[in-house]
Amino acid sequence: MKILMITGSAHKNGTTAMLASEFIKGAEEAGHEVYRFDAAFKNVHPCIACEKCHNTDAGCVFQDDMNEVNTQLLAADAVVFVSPIYYYDINAQVKAVIDRFYANDSALHGHKKAVLILAMADDTMESADGAIVSFKGMTKFLDWEIAGTVVGVECADVDALQKTDYPAQAYELGKNL
Numbered sequence: 001m002k003i004l005m006i007t008g009s010a011h012k013n014g015t016t017a018m019l020a021s022e023f024i025k026g027a028e029e030a031g032h033e034v035y036r037f038d039a040a041f042k043n044v045h046p047c048i049a050c051e052k053c054h055n056t057d058a059g060c061v062f063q064d065d066m067n068e069v070n071t072q073l074l075a076a077d078a079v080v081f082v083s084p085i086y087y088y089d090i091n092a093q094v095k096a097v098i099d100r101f102y103a104n105d106s107a108l109h110g111h112k113k114a115v116l117i118l119a120m121a122d123d124t125m126e127s128a129d130g131a132i133v134s135f136k137g138m139t140k141f142l143d144w145e146i147a148g149t150v151v152g153v154e155c156a157d158v159d160a161l162q163k164t165d166y167p168a169q170a171y172e173l174g175k176n177l
């Protein structure tokens, strides 16, 4: 299976980076091919809703690192979204990539699995509610199958994360996709 992973954190060794690595380890052991796009280190302009991608043949007006994502996105059997929670939602880096899906909307419907991996400081699920609702809405709209989620509660940093079984959950999700 071809898997596109989109991460959002600028912490190269942070909580979500660790969960991403564990997922990849499991997925690769199971024979899947993972392409990881670390959005925090890429240039992805936010969508400006100019509609040029829908109303002309020219495609998106922004020629940036989204070109790299689009190739992988169109070929992917599964898309994995990995984000820290920022103010009760996924972070802006991941959201910018998702909004740019708009240019390929019609080609993206159906035939994909989707995974959501989150980490956050709070000790209740409430902080993740917004991210989960928008993930469910997006996958419903795109007709993608939700293959699993890992929500790291009370994981402000790697020390906290390592005391939990969330890394193991991410590994198992990758292995059993």
Ligand SMILES: Cc1cc2nc3c(=O)[nH]c(=O)nc-3n(C[C@H](O)[C@H](O)[C@H](O)COP(=O)(O)O)c2cc1C
Pocket (backbone or CB within 6 Å): 009, 010, 011, 013, 014, 015, 016, 017, 083, 084, 085, 086, 087, 088, 089, 119, 120, 121, 122, 123, 127, 155, 156, 157
């Ligand atoms: C701007 C910002 C906003 C945050 N908002 C929340 C929040 O709403 N709820 C929460 O539980 N944690 C929040 N956090 C904490 C992070 O989600 C948490 O530390 C996470 O583990 C960071 O992941 P990373 O190490 O992969 O970057 C916030 C952190 C930052 C920097």
